[in-house]
Amino acid sequence: MTIGFTSRGAVSICVLCTASLPAAGPAAAIAGVDPGPRATAAASSLLYRPGTHVRPRPGAPEVPDPSALSWLVADARTGNVLAAHDAHRRLPPASTLKTLFALTVLPTLPAGIRHRVSAKELAGIGPGSSLVGVAEDRTYRVSDLWNGVFLSSGNDAVRVLAALNGGWRATAERMQAKARALGARDTRVTSPDGYDAPGQVSSAYDLAVFGRAGLRNDEFARYCARHEALFPARDGGSYGIVNTNRLLTGADGVEPYEGLIGIKNGYTSNAGNTLVAAARRYGHTLVVTVMNPRSGGGHAVYEEARTLLDWGFEAAGRVNPVGSLDALRPAALRGPEPESAPGPTARRDDAPAHPALWAITGAALLGAAAVSLYLRLRWGPVPTDQRC
Incomplete structure (x- = not known):
């Protein structure tokens, strides 16, 4: 566990430790790309070192010790990481990768578009996938399909939306580009729905980046906070679907978390249980990632997230940050609130500045x-x- 450094001697020791990291660190993982001085500096930060990191001030609560292989707690407004454990450890993300899918595809498909699903669009769904019940030769609105993605984690809905976005491979490539634009360098996208695939990984850090970015998108924020919805049935009627995020709904005996504003849970046999959650209390919004708890059963991911959220709200203002979700991003996010659409002369927040032009x-x-x-x-x- 890292305690805050206050002396020159301690800082020097920290520099010597980080110098022993492998030369080809995570920030330089993209072959042939120079990550630049900012990325190189971030690669040697505390968050790239193994173990639990927190920098408490006097009176700060003791950080929890979850069983998860990796976890992170961050302030959604500032991007400051309050505490983390193996934040950049690359692990299978399961359906939490659908957060990146949504960030990539939501802006391209108006919610009111109606589309008749073909059998070809539903081909290739992995065995054992979670499904919402999309049927071929049935017409759906895009908003119906997004309900299927966020609430039921439906890989069938992902398949259809990816087809509308240019295809499975093109969507994976666009997701990869989006991850890089957000400064998420641990993520490798092979299957846009999060289904286990060789080489597909993300990290607690990257998933927190995606969750934080999602809170700033009106549509994303509405879908991820929705408890239930009606989904079109094959016969022309409809049936109810309920969000599988039990920390949001309180299903299956999990107590709902006060102030939770959603995001996304996931599970595969390879990834175990994964969760990105966000909650708002006392004027603060926190984002928490929990990846693959090693004890406590199927609901441990929710209980460990609950413990981390409780700690984060109590620790707000009592710890110094151990890193930032903006560390590898070209331009910093301003917080979880959605931005208005940029005008003709406005610069998008995720576009790099051009000082030479000015x-x-x-x-x-x-x-x-x-x-x-x-x-x-x-x-x-x-x-x-x-x-x-």
């Missing part, structure tokens, strides 16, 4: 002003009715 523009304006001043001194003022 420098050139500024130089041009200064040059124009100098020329204008020279002409005025030499020839006098320009007549007001003259046009260039």
Whole structure:
């Protein structure tokens, strides 16, 4: 467990420790890409070192010790990581990867579009997949399919939405690009629905990045917080579906968490139970990731998330951050609240700044002003009715 460093000697020791990390660290995992100085610095941060990290101030509560292989607690507004355990450990994400799928595909498909599903679009669903009940030759609204993704974790709904987004492989590639744009460098996407696939991994850190970004999207936030919905039936009627996130709904004997605003749970035989959860209390919004608890049964993922959320709300303002969810992102997020759509001249928050462009523009304006001043001194003022 890492305690906050306060002296020059302790900081020096920390630098020596991080220097012993492998040269090809996680931030440089993309072959042929120079991660840049900011990414390199982040790769040597505490969060890339194994173990539990927290930097308590006097009076801070003791951090829990969950059984999960990896976990993280972060402030959704600032992106500050309050505590974490093996935050960048690469593990199968199961259906929590659907958070990245939603971030990638939601903006491309208006909710009101109606689509008639073909048999081809439902081909390739893995055996044992969670399904919402999408039927071929049945017409669905895109919003119905998103309810199937968020509430029932339906891999059939993911298949259809991916087909509408350009296909399975194209969607995986776009998800990979989206992850990089968000600064999530541990994630490798092979199967967009989160189904176990060779090489498919994410991390507690990356999943927290996805969850935090999702809270800033109105549609994502509504779907992930929804307890239940009606889904179109094969015969033309409809049936009810309930969110499988038990920490949200209180199903199966799990007590619902006060202030929970959703996000996404998952399970596969390879990944175990995984969860990204967010809750709001006392003016704070926290994001928690729990990956693969090793004890406590099938509901341990919810109880360990509950313990971490309780600790996070109590520890707010009493710990120094051990890292940031913005560490590898080109431009920092401003918080969990959705932003208004950018106007014609607005720069999107996830677009890198262009200081060189501003420098050139500024130089041009200064040059124009100098020329204008020279002409005025030499020839006098320009007549007001003259046009260039």
